[in-house]
Amino acid sequence: MRILVTGAAGSVAQQVLPALKRRYEVRPVDLPDGDLSDPGVARRLVHGVDAIVHLAGNPDPAASWEDLHRSNIVGVTNILAVAGGTRVVLASSVHAVGQYRLGGVDAQRPAAPCCNYGATKAFAEAAAQAHAYQTGGTAICLRLGACTPTPPARQALELWLAPEDLQQLVIRALEAPARFAIAPGVSANSGSRWSTANTIGYRPAKDSAQYRTQVDDVPGWATCEGATA
Numbered sequence: 001m002r003i004l005v006t007g008a009a010g011s012v013a014q015q016v017l018p019a020l021k022r023r024y025e026v027r028p029v030d031l032p033d034g035d036l037s038d039p040g041v042a043r044r045l046v047h048g049v050d051a052i053v054h055l056a057g058n059p060d061p062a063a064s065w066e067d068l069h070r071s072n073i074v075g076v077t078n079i080l081a082v083a084g085g086t087r088v089v090l091a092s093s094v095h096a097v098g099q100y101r102l103g104g105v106d107a108q109r110p111a112a113p114c115c116n117y118g119a120t121k122a123f124a125e126a127a128a129q130a131h132a133y134q135t136g137g138t139a140i141c142l143r144l145g146a147c148t149p150t151p152p153a154r155q156a157l158e159l160w161l162a163p164e165d166l167q168q169l170v171i172r173a174l175e176a177p178a179r180f181a182i183a184p185g186v187s188a189n190s191g192s193r194w195s196t197a198n199t200i201g202y203r204p205a206k207d208s209a210q211y212r213t214q215v216d217d218v219p220g221w222a223t224c225e226g227a228t229a
């Protein structure tokens with residue numbers, strides 16, 4: 001299978017690419033290969049692949065609409081517009097459902113974004129669902145948590161996604177017999193509000209509990225508290 005990986009220079013891609021390269025023929029691309037907000041670039045890069053892992057985007061939960069628009073809205077719609085029947089795996093985020101504060105947050109929950117960034121991910125999920133419905137193509141959205149080798153803050157313990165689990169998740173998204181799915185992108189973290197229940201066969205193996213005594217609270221770390229939270 002020939003896989004296009006966008007955002008290939010980014011931190012998520014760097015963790016997942018080694019596993020993808022062992023399994024598939026991979027075409028990694030990033031800004032030097034062209035800006036995906038240009039529809040012609042998207043068409044050129046997608047040509048001839050069997051699946052797309054779309055990781056290009058602005059990952060900043062504090063970003064403004066202006067900073068998010070080009071990569072998280074236009075880039076996504078350009079990829080979907082040229083995907084046709086090609087399977088698309090999209091990087092969504094826990095921020096698409098960041099308003100839910102109580103336990104059992106699973107991938108069936110409707111979007112409830114906690115920030116502009118989360119709203120762009122909710123849009124991406126909706127656009128992907130419309131794409132699958134209209135074209136018969138496959139779109140799998142991954143609500144990624146904190147993708148780091150170890151949890152970066154105490155607040156990240158419940159939404160950590162270990163590199164090994166991230167790799168398995170993306171491979172399941174590429175191979176699962178599904179038309180459209182939203183899947184949780186977190187590890188099997190003890191005491192987490194985030195459920196790992198999913199329909200694509202993802203079975204996380206890692207648990208952030210082993211790092212509990214090694215991480216501190218990091219004030220302001222990427223949790224979006226709203227006025228009504």
Ligand SMILES: NC(=O)c1ccc[n+]([C@@H]2O[C@H](COP(=O)([O-])OP(=O)(O)OC[C@H]3O[C@@H](n4cnc5c(N)ncnc54)[C@H](O)[C@@H]3O)[C@@H](O)[C@H]2O)c1
Nearest residue numbers: 007009010011012035036056057059071091093144146147
């Ligand atoms: N890092 C995380 O823990 C995390 C968590 C949840 C979701 N995500 C999502 O995963 C994806 C990857 O995140 P990341 O942390 O690797 O981000 P990153 O900033 O490290 O990498 C993103 C890459 O996308 C490229 N890019 C951005 N806009 C582009 C455009 N218009 N055209 C072409 N390339 C473009 C950038 O050059 C960059 O190399 C993003 O969609 C992000 O929102 C990341």
